[in-house]
Amino acid sequence: MSPIVIPSPSEERVARGSLPWVPGILFLVAVPVVLAGAAYTYDTLAHERAAAEMARLELRETRSRLAELAGEMQAKEGELSALRATYQELEQQLHSEIGRGEVQLINDDGRIRVQLVDQILFESGKATLSESGEDLLRRVGGVLQRLQDKQVQVSGHTDDSPPVGATREQFPTNWELSVARAVTVVRYLGERAHVPQKRLVAAGFGQFHPVGNNANHEGRARNRRIEILLTPMVEVQPVEKLSAGTTTSSGHS
Numbered sequence: 001m002s003p004i005v006i007p008s009p010s011e012e013r014v015a016r017g018s019l020p021w022v023p024g025i026l027f028l029v030a031v032p033v034v035l036a037g038a039a040y041t042y043d044t045l046a047h048e049r050a051a052a053e054m055a056r057l058e059l060r061e062t063r064s065r066l067a068e069l070a071g072e073m074q075a076k077e078g079e080l081s082a083l084r085a086t087y088q089e090l091e092q093q094l095h096s097e098i099g100r101g102e103v104q105l106i107n108d109d110g111r112i113r114v115q116l117v118d119q120i121l122f123e124s125g126k127a128t129l130s131e132s133g134e135d136l137l138r139r140v141g142g143v144l145q146r147l148q149d150k151q152v153q154v155s156g157h158t159d160d161s162p163p164v165g166a167t168r169e170q171f172p173t174n175w176e177l178s179v180a181r182a183v184t185v186v187r188y189l190g191e192r193a194h195v196p197q198k199r200l201v202a203a204g205f206g207q208f209h210p211v212g213n214n215a216n217h218e219g220r221a222r223n224r225r226i227e228i229l230l231t232p233m234v235e236v237q238p239v240e241k242l243s244a245g246t247t248t249s250s251g252h253s
Helices: 009-015 022-093 095-099 131-144 165-170 174-191 217-223 239-252
Strands: 103-108 111-117 150-157 200-204 225-232
Touching: 022 095, 022 103, 022 111, 022 131, 095 103, 131 174, 131 225, 150 174, 174 200, 174 225
Parallel strands: 150 200
Antiparallel strands: 103 111, 111 225, 150 225
């Protein structure tokens, strides 16, 4: 028979796996893993929260921009509606002259342009309104005086023939003649037709902006004209405010 071997206590502990340092090693290995997992989870949640917040901000900005665009579209529709109403009213007031080809009404990219041949306003070489010219401007002024948001630019134009005779003594060049006629129309609109004078502008272009061919009679007649252009009103800031703004800006630089 084989002899019976009785293990010593130390051998028995080793046999049973009862090594005292094993749990410590397992703990040291497990803690970093757990911490790394927790950190990863925290970073993931933080990233998701940041992404969600960014999405909310973008959605808020998008909604705000859409509201702004809707307001701008509504304002634009209002402007176009008012423009159509003004155009139709001028067309009604100047129906006879438009039919005879003395007046041309143009919708110029959101701006109304009224072209008047010079002969219905002035005698040849003159800058004094005729009776028919006063009657026409009275009707035009009745429409313009009710417009609160439009600047009224009146420009004088001539053909390329220089002034001669008595006209030349008063108006040496077409510059003087075109400017004088524009000022005459502006003064009538402001003083007699009661268009607010702060909205009126007078300009003279001489012969340098023709709309017809100066080589023939019809083209020259078209070039001798007064134009009334309705544009958006431009508010001019006082010099004091501009100076204050400049000072403030330079102070921050």
